[in-house]
Amino acid sequence: MSKVPYAAYLRVYEPLTAFPEPERAYWTAYAKRDRLPDEQDEIRLALAGTVAVPPRAAPERESADAFVTTLNGVLCVCPWRTRLRSWLALSEVDGWMMPPSVLDAALPPAARRRAAAARDRWRERHPGARPWIRSALWHVPVRWFVLFSDEERKLTPASPGRAPRLRYRTPMVQARRRVARALRTVRGELPDGPLEDALVDVGRWLEEFHPRSLVELDYGGLVHTISAERLAEDHSAADVNSALAALAAGELERADALYEELTGRWLEIRERQFAN
Numbered sequence: 154m155s156k157v158p159y160a161a162y163l164r165v166y167e168p169l170t171a172f173p174e175p176e177r178a179y180w181t182a183y184a185k186r187d188r189l190p191d192e193q194d195e196i197r198l199a200l201a202g203t204v205a206v207p208p209r210a211a212p213e214r215e216s217a218d219a220f221v222t223t224l225n226g227v228l229c230v231c232p233w234r235t236r237l238r239s240w241l242a243l244s245e246v247d248g249w250m251m252p253p254s255v256l257d258a259a260l261p262p263a264a265r266r267r268a269a270a271a272r273d274r275w276r277e278r279h280p281g282a283r284p285w286i287r288s289a290l291w292h293v294p295v296r297w298f299v300l301f302s303d304e305e306r307k308l309t310p311a312s313p314g315r316a317p318r319l320r321y322r323t324p325m326v327q328a329r330r331r332v333a334r335a336l337r338t339v340r341g342e343l344p345d346g347p348l349e350d351a352l353v354d355v356g357r358w359l360e361e362f363h364p365r366s367l368v369e370l371d372y373g374g375l376v377h378t379i380s381a382e383r384l385a386e387d388h389s390a391a392d393v394n395s396a397l398a399a400l401a402a403g404e405l406e407r408a409d410a411l412y413e414e415l416t417g418r419w420l421e422i423r424e425r426q427f428a429n
Contacts, residue, residue: 158196159378159426163287163297163355164369165325166222166229171363180230184221192373194218195233211239211271224324224367231285231369238284240272283361291378292423295393295416296351297370299335300328300359303391308384317376319384325359325366332356338401342408378422389415 169177183189195218216235223229243265276282289297301321309318336352343349359368376384392415399408 158199158290159374160288160290161293161297161373161375162369162371163289164220164231164371165285165359165362166220166224166231166367166369167285167363168224168227168229168365171366172230179217180219180221180232181228183219184228184230189221190218192220192371195235196374199235199239211243212236222367224365227365229367233286234284237282238286238288240269241284242288243269243272283358285362287358288373291375291426292419293370293372293375293389294351295412295419296332296348296355298390298393299352299397300331300355300368301370301390302327302331302394303388306388306390311381317381317384319372319376319387321370321390323368325362325364325368328368329356329359329364332359335397338397342400342403342405375422378425389419 169180172180198216212235214236216233218233220231220233221228222231301323305321305323307318307320307322311317332352332355336349336356339346339349339352372379379387392411396408396411396415399405399411
């Protein structure tokens, strides 16, 4: 039975030329393995740490695994960097919507303090490190949809033993162009708002990677919270692009209505985390 964390993922796959040696040689050999781990393997390993005794807030060692794909015949790699991502998640613990007693039971304060100390020591040696994967619990941030067009949407229906999958993929050059265009529109019509800050954040993150990378938005475990009918009807990237086009045309009321409808749908999904 598959494990299901209700999270969506934004991933960057970089070409091998983006990695220095000896890491490049390692990923080259890694991609030739008979079986490469998939998303369920990553989830299984991550969840194993949460039930360890004593509990671990972050892995003791960094993952040596990655997701692998090709873009125009070029091998591209998305390292998991599970330890780094765990540290980053812990730095956002104040934003987790759960009672302190539940948080302390799942991740005791002592475990969080040990992980924070290890993170600080590691950061001193690796000040410029960044993850190849971002995650969002119980929703897809609106700013992620800005990077994609509806034509890049791919829905794979459920099959025996496998859940449905909804994802978008686009070349890095397209993702950067779209976020820059959206940022110009938002700054022109809605300056100094939260959407501007969100677009700046994702735009700066994309700039950290090779220009010939591939960007992927994966609904991940969120497909288990959405009915098959609603998943088939979900075209959130198109909705975001329509709202931005209306905003650029000065149609503020229409842009606001489209945006409110989209965020309302995702708020409904996000609130399911509080259901019994």
